[in-house]
Amino acid sequence: TLASLESFEEMPVMRTEQGREEFEQALEEGIRFRPQRSVARFEGNGRVRRVKMIGVKRTYDENGRFAPVFDESVTDEVEADLVILAIGQKPEFPFLRPEDGIELTPAGTVKIDRETLATTAPGVFAGGDAAFGPRNLIDAIANGKRAAQSIDDYLNEAPGEPAFWFRFEKIPTRRFDRRPDYDRVPRRPPPATDLERRTGISEVEHAYPAEEAKDQADRCLACHIQTIYDAEKCVLCNRCVDICPEHCLKLVPLDEIDLPAEQLEAAKAAAAEAGGELSAMLKDDEVCIRCGLCAIRCPTDAMTMEVLYYEQK
Template identity: 45%
Template sequence: MPIPGHDLDGVIKGVDFLLNANLGYRLSIGKRVVVIGGGNVAIDVARAALRQQQALTLEALSSTLLPDSLTPTEQEIAMKELMDVSRAALRMGAREVLLVCLESREEMPAFGEEIDQGLEEGLKLRPSLGPKQFVGQNGKLTGVETIRCKSVFDAQHRFNPTFEAGTESVIPCDTSILAIGQASDLSFLTPADGVETTRQGTVKIDLETLMSTAPGIFAAGDIAFGPRAVINAVADGKKAAEQIDRYLLGEKWQPRPKYIQITVLDHHQMSATFDEHSRLPVPVLPVERRTGFTEVEIG
């Protein structure tokens, strides 16, 4: 993010944070964290930061409060009590994770259920704010200066945020984690390659064949379409492989037959009112048992 202070100690990238947290590395993120972004990655980062803080709190408390020798039952009871203490401290504001994003609550691209679960775990939202600069002292981050975002998109629904002058304020924090998306690094391309790019910073391709403007060079996934879900990249990879095979074989290429077998059951009857019933909610782990990267949905 090219704004003043982005190189301060304490400003880190969301993907780097998730990678290190998932690998189990100890991360010193302080008591107050500001996550910048409004998508699913930003929510993941914020929830991981909450759990990281909770884990460090439990470790610190257990090292000072728990006796050296406990039975398994005593250990379980003690850890439950410590968990209650840490959650109470979080509720009292001793440890906070705030998510700052340009979008309003309704415009946030993150899935609604992800946002709701984050709020349930203690995440605090600060929508309609944009980061103006990172502030610090002696090379260390001390806060994020934000400005009120009036709108994110223009009349043509293009990303073109506008801000309200005079609404600047500083959110004190120990760490700021950037989760505002990623862009493809196309610096390796040269004019001699013949590979054209788009205004969005992606490789220009034929949507049917996925071939670039240079014969024999194909592109797929985010580098061709921009940020999307992993499953889209997997599908692109399969399509690209088929088109590369076709390009190399030329006239010898034959499409592989695609069969879909459908079995029609004539003995199964749905209830006449089945579509009137609401979908059952997916069972999830209780908040107090969500630690690290434990899977939340258990249904």
């Protein structure tokens, strides 16, 4: 049985397609959910036997902040011989002594320079969840790399060469190609062990067969590829805006842009000098699917697709 403060709609797992898949799998495995419940007390005699719960009217306030409101008129209970609490995580540092000089933040994480990951004690570096609070694996791994570079700098008493750099490369428009339905390929869950064969904590999801893996990889929106706009070449024909299937481009008069007064005046002066009116190209990168249609349609090569390379030592 899984009890949660949140209603089904509020559960974080429901926010993503993958999460909803996992929720369905949990139902299939026989997990019973008790949403909108808060633990009131554990009962037992030397060993837990029962969890008593009360109702929860709501978990978040109107601003989306965690602010549960309980409802004691609703009571509920579950027989249990094992209770696993999943109520957030916080690092523990009982081994730190004041003379170590490693300060903590009010949130209880290690105080660090977010750029170098140096703690307040010279020569000691920290990263991952202990320094940033609960996050994810990829950030923790990136912190490991960053800290290694900082340690190298520290030991050599000088900043070394940058460990990574970026490079842009224009993709010739005629070569920019995606399979036609790449944005409609449905997500397929990976193959899983049959329900009756699942035991213990062994993995239940397996790798896709090669063909399906390739098919699923085609769903990638290639976020390392960007539309790059060259205002000097743009003739304001609006073709890119018209063709964009996601409506993420917009050409607007400069007056509609909320710019600091100084910048607006400078732009207007430049426009007057050039004898024309200034427009701005707006793009909502969050919804761009990197289809390349804007670049293909552009008559002057003002819109191009460019790939961002991340390179490191």
